[in-house]
Amino acid sequence: MTVAAPGPVFSLRDIPFSHRGSWFGLSPVIAERTYAQDVHLVSHQSGMHPILRLAPDAGCVVTATPGQLTWSGDDGHIALAYERADTVRVRGRGLGLRLTAADPVLTSFSGPYLYRDPADGSYVLTVYQTGRRYRITVLDGAAVPLGVQALGAAERGLALTGDWEIALEEYETARAPYPGTEPFEQVAKAARAEFDAFAAAVAPWRGDATPAADLAAYVLWSAVVRPAGFVTRPAVLMSKHWMDKVWSWDHCFTAIALAGGLPELAWDQFRLPFDHQDAAGALPDSVTHSEILYNFVKPPIHGWALGRLPGGDPEETYRLLERWTTFWLTARRAPGRELPHYHHGNDSGWDNATTFDRGRVVETADLAAFLVLQLRELARRAPDADAAARWSGAAGRMREAMLRELWTGDRFVARCALSGETWSSSSLLDLMPIVLGDDLPEPVHTALAARIAEHLTPFGLATEHPSSEHYEDDGYWRGPIWAPSTVLIEDGLRRAGHTALADEISARFRRLCERSGFAENFDARTGEGLRDRAYTWTAAAYLILAAAHGR
Template sequence: MTVAASGPVFSLREIPFSFHGSWFDFSPVVAEKTYAQDVHLVSHQTGMHPILRLIPTAETDITATPHQLTWSCEGGRIDLAYETPDTVRLRGHRLGLRLLAADPILTPFSGPYFYQDPADGSFVFTVYQTGRRYRITLIYGQITEQLNAQTLGAAERGVVLSGDWEIAIEEYEAARDPYASADTFEQVAKAARAEFDAFAAAVAPWRSDRTPAAELAAYVLWSATVRPAGFVTRPAVLMSKHWMDKVWSWDHCFNAIALSGGLPDLAWDQFRLPFDHQDVAGALPDSVTHSEILYNFVKPPIHGWALRHMPPVPKGELAETYRLLERWTMFWLTARRAPGRELAHYQHGNDSGWDNATTFDPERVVETADLAAFLVLQMRALARLATGLSNPDAAAGWSAAADRMRDALLAELWAGDRFVARGARSGRTWSSSSLLDLMPIVLGEELPESIRATLAAKIEKHLTAFGPATESPTSEQYQDDGYWRGPIWAPSTVLIEDGLRRAGYTDLADEISARFRALCESSGFAENFDARTGEGLRDRAYTWTASAYLVLSAAQEGRRRQGL
């Protein structure tokens, strides 16, 4: 990543080019870890679907900035900019473009049907996979070829443009008025840049040379945001506009925190979206996307922790927030507690968000210390919300419940020098080398000092040059690309850093923050990172990683201003 006068320059192989509110992007990434030779228009309605191939008629270099995508060669160029979330403009100067269906095969249940609309002369792809249409309207210049319009079966479908030309491409449903715009391409690109600049100024007003990745982090969030559609009930920051194109029910908390300082309404939408799909038992879904809601797993109850890091709940939302958070908490206290037990359990590592952490190797249905700690913080949040609603009895009840769970955590899972996990049915206990076992540090000042000191010392042993590895680097189970068995992740880093700071271990918290921020500045915003080398792993445009960078950077800049 480099920074130019027009903003950060980034690689399309890592970060897709998109626009706030849009459900499609432009990228060579067409499936999980699958890279095409050409840039594709990729839609995320009903899943991740490559729709169109954009193939310049000469070999080009590609430059991507937040507001414009450019293919260039000696003497020619093509520029692309979003006019609206569902419309892009492309213009070519002395460089042609082949605009073809990504899938050349048309069957009754897949592929694109391509035709020319007799009403306005535009060319339309209607695509089974997304259930949407993609219209190409010529603004000026000449379409020199149209390939296999109305052809069935296997055929290359699309149009070819040559010389100097300009087109608009739209994604829509069944029909819309013919495309018309009074704006020039320059005006479209300028408006797109202004929209992104305003977003970056809102979420990272503190950015400077000390935070060189802040603007790109803002772009990752801005460009991954989609407008409400399908099951996405609010403007939503997807985890990525690559294949991780969902909202998971703990990932969204980190995005909400990052947005809350400058864009509180958008932040609140992030926090509330999974609650729009809360089930009758009070559980949040595992994930939400355009055309799918999954309930087969849940995610950890970090929502009370998250509220500590957001502005006060709006007065008009206070009662509803209390009701929803209470239902989510009661799910854990009823559906996820064995008879006679004080501590709740996960039914699988996926419920914890740490899918394959070594904590879950002996058994899957497990009472873990991290879950108890999160529930203590969530019940503390409910007590605060009840106080705000002038309900002292409820506040006292939740405070007492939090005390009981904290005391049970210390009495039942603290083994003198470590926290252990306990099988919910078997009752047997064990420890692991996973950072998950150290997550009770999120309780901060609520822990006895001796336990804080022990946890801080163990966390320090997980540190590599880049941050806290999720499995101890000395463990036999450690894997460089082992998902939660080694790599560094943004959420674990933020939670650990916050807990250490509140526990009084500010120097260690500062070191973890600095190492992770430097990691993002050198390796981008990957889903996770190799703890030994710092290499970005898996999805390279993950929003909770960008949010973690913004959260940690904003806090560091705040401390710097205060002289701390």
């Protein structure tokens, strides 16, 4: 095994500096596609909230690695490292720092308030937006309070000059005085060792042939948060930028990426949305610290995912998957219809795909294919022969209905669940039934493979055919390359025997990540990373495909 080189070094504009378990990170990204001049401490409790601005006294170069964040100037430097998930140590040598509230406005009911704690002499900033406190304990040097604490707009914070060191903690109401005694170098070394152990577990195969593996592992590791609020177990947020939720299909990809080396954490990812399964059996659209949304669902890829997750509690997993599948078979089938329907493009995960241009309440072949896989998984996990036969029969009937009612001889169509009208589109979504692999008739999967190849640009699979009049370079699901569609299609093609095309799709996506990072999606014509640049299902997809390629 080749040992990965030190690093990786990354840009804070793309990936926040954080630590496994932490609810905050350090980044200049303070809102959706909004970049500040200085690095901010940004918390994700109760939403995404910039809390503190960290402004050095002089111009600096900022360098981020998994263990340490560094500001380097002509006359000195500042270094920051996580001591624990809720605590960072910050040390300055010859370079001062102004540590001020990101929001300058204080009212009687909101805003930041800075006070000195008489118990230990620390400085505490209370912040309405997160409902948390931020304690600054001076370990070396001296701090000068800035501004006033009167109502209104004012600078509130501390100035640190010369040689100094502080501990900065996020907590709830009270805690014992800061106890740390470890030297800064040891804190930074321990933080890096934690990441190295994580990377070694999830990507033991990494080396020169997988140059983005360490950074992909860091994106996952740094996006993990400890249980809090509605997040009932350790969870990989989709990002510690503005996409700071867990959506109910994204989690399947992070679970698969973690499963080989960290099975317990992987099962936490898979189980999290099921902790909030409603009375009808539906999973929420998304879960985050202070919000659960049920207005949409996400596609039932969970049977497909379970086939790639070793271990787990068979009885409990069967029960949860049964309830989720029954939701689609009861709440999402029109009377007398075999095929289920989406209520909106958002239910499919492909929010604005052109498949939904002529209707929102739609029966689609991708949904049927996912449920066929899920029904077959239930049959494999069934507690008795009668249940297994029942699920196998349901899978067969849905497969046959999909082929009979939606296959035209050369393509799948969508059908309005209300009127029965059918149509086709230029969306890659129409080709997603390839996930059934060799469970499709040979002429069907061969025709799908040929159409999939037409979506392949030099960088990967465009979600809208590049020649379509509806194609948009930054059109979300109307053109850009996405990780989940890539992984699902690559897997289906491979199981259908189209290995050369599967190999090419995998290689192009891996090269894309090595070139452009782990963006939410990518411009299919240029390969440029779009929108959130630290998306964990993209990093997970890279690790999944790289590991499979190595095997």
